[in-house]
Amino acid sequence: MAVLICGGAGYVGSHTSALLFEKNEELIIIDRMARERQNAVIGGKVYNGDLNNSEFLDKVFSENEIEAVIHLAASSLVGESMSCPLDYYNNNVVGTLRLLEAMNRYHVDKIIFSSTAAIYGNPKSVPIKESDGPSPTNPYGETKLAIERMLGWAEKAHGIKYVALRYFNVSGAHDSGEIGEDHSPETHLIPLMLQVALGQREKIVIFGDDYPTRDGSCIRDYVHVMDIAEAHYVALNKLRSDGPSGIYNIGNGEGFTVKEVIDTVSKVTGKPIPFEIGAKRAGDPAVLVASPILIRNELGWYPKRSTLLEMVESAWEWHRRHPQGFPKIDQGIQKEGNVT
Ligand SMILES: NC(=O)c1ccc[n+]([C@@H]2O[C@H](COP(=O)([O-])OP(=O)(O)OC[C@H]3O[C@@H](n4cnc5c(N)ncnc54)[C@H](O)[C@@H]3O)[C@@H](O)[C@H]2O)c1
Ligand SMILES: O=c1ccn([C@@H]2O[C@H](COP(=O)(O)OP(=O)(O)O[C@H]3O[C@H](CO)[C@H](O)[C@H](O)[C@H]3O)[C@@H](O)[C@H]2O)c(=O)[nH]1
Numbered sequence: 001m002a003v004l005i006c007g008g009a010g011y012v013g014s015h016t017s018a019l020l021f022e023k024n025e026e027l028i029i030i031d032r033m034a035r036e037r038q039n040a041v042i043g044g045k046v047y048n049g050d051l052n053n054s055e056f057l058d059k060v061f062s063e064n065e066i067e068a069v070i071h072l073a074a075s076s077l078v079g080e081s082m083s084c085p086l087d088y089y090n091n092n093v094v095g096t097l098r099l100l101e102a103m104n105r106y107h108v109d110k111i112i113f114s115s116t117a118a119i120y121g122n123p124k125s126v127p128i129k130e131s132d133g134p135s136p137t138n139p140y141g142e143t144k145l146a147i148e149r150m151l152g153w154a155e156k157a158h159g160i161k162y163v164a165l166r167y168f169n170v171s172g173a174h175d176s177g178e179i180g181e182d183h184s185p186e187t188h189l190i191p192l193m194l195q196v197a198l199g200q201r202e203k204i205v206i207f208g209d210d211y212p213t214r215d216g217s218c219i220r221d222y223v224h225v226m227d228i229a230e231a232h233y234v235a236l237n238k239l240r241s242d243g244p245s246g247i248y249n250i251g252n253g254e255g256f257t258v259k260e261v262i263d264t265v266s267k268v269t270g271k272p273i274p275f276e277i278g279a280k281r282a283g284d285p286a287v288l289v290a291s292p293i294l295i296r297n298e299l300g301w302y303p304k305r306s307t308l309l310e311m312v313e314s315a316w317e318w319h320r321r322h323p324q325g326f327p328k329i330d331q332g333i334q335k336e337g338n339v340t
Contacts, residue, residue, distance in 0.1 A: 008027070009038070016229040028044060028064050032050045051098055057098060071111055074095070076116070113147065117169070117251070148247060172312075173318035206276070206277050
């Protein structure tokens, strides 16, 4: 039986798919950008389509024997969600609703869901524990919280077991240096800085330097994408062995300011990273740092590539080798494969 990966052509999805492929799992991948991003997918049967389309989901679920779902497909930019909240509800909440309906129709009863630190909002204390009350400061976090709650009700009514992984800030790249972060447009801090190091961008704008932090810039907990991929594999096996549903932070337990990230990127790349101070970004909490203890105690997962230096080095390796990201398929460099 196969594992269905929704959003498998995206950043975290392509790394998670690669890891599961290396573990000899049978993979089905759904992504609405699968055709454009087929160079990000190293294996599995790939479908180009949208989760909000129930007929498309019927096709995928009826053509394959699906054991479990890993659901990473979402709109996920904090700033964008502030200006287009309804699009976020539509893509994230309605998309997941359609997916759960299809799982229910086809009797698939395991799902691992990409949640986010953004559900916590401005934390009451740091590091943040799962038991701390959620209080999102942006529509993106609200949609993820709504989905976590929908999963809880779907379990009660339909017996669908779930693990929600609340990732903190994902960074780094596959150990091979052949898969990495390639968002368009790029908005994430570390790849933007690496674009500066590559000479593709003049400078970084720090979004606010009067936060109540040690140097005034925001603090985030960066976690390596391959550690995140492993968390999915661990969660999948937990559900396979009849483990209970659960919600877990996926972080390192240590936070870095934007200015500290600039220093690390400069050290790794050997290039200065010029910056200017800009306005705060709407919806940004000052500090997000995880307590990663619960998942260590219950599932045995802990981050293995935990220093910021390792994360930036691995991201730099990918960006240095692939300054334009994945080869674009209209450049005629596409892999052989069958995207349905
Ligand atoms: N990157 C981070 O720092 C981070 C942190 C916390 C949580 N997350 C969550 O992890 C998940 C993956 O994040 P990412 O950075 O890899 O994002 P990404 O944008 O690179 O990947 C998401 C993929 O999902 C696909 N997708 C989106 N909506 C879809 C739909 N309706 N139907 C089919 N495909 C759809 C996109 O085409 C894309 O390839 C997201 O759910 C995000 O909210 C990411
Ligand atoms: O040009 C930039 C870009 C970012 N930042 C700052 O750098 C930090 C990291 O910003 P990112 O845009 O890289 O990441 P976010 O913290 O906004 O969000 C990411 O992590 C979240 C979880 O913490 C979410 O889940 C979300 O999907 C994911 O994009 C933030 O404090 C942000 O204000 C800047 O100062 N300048």
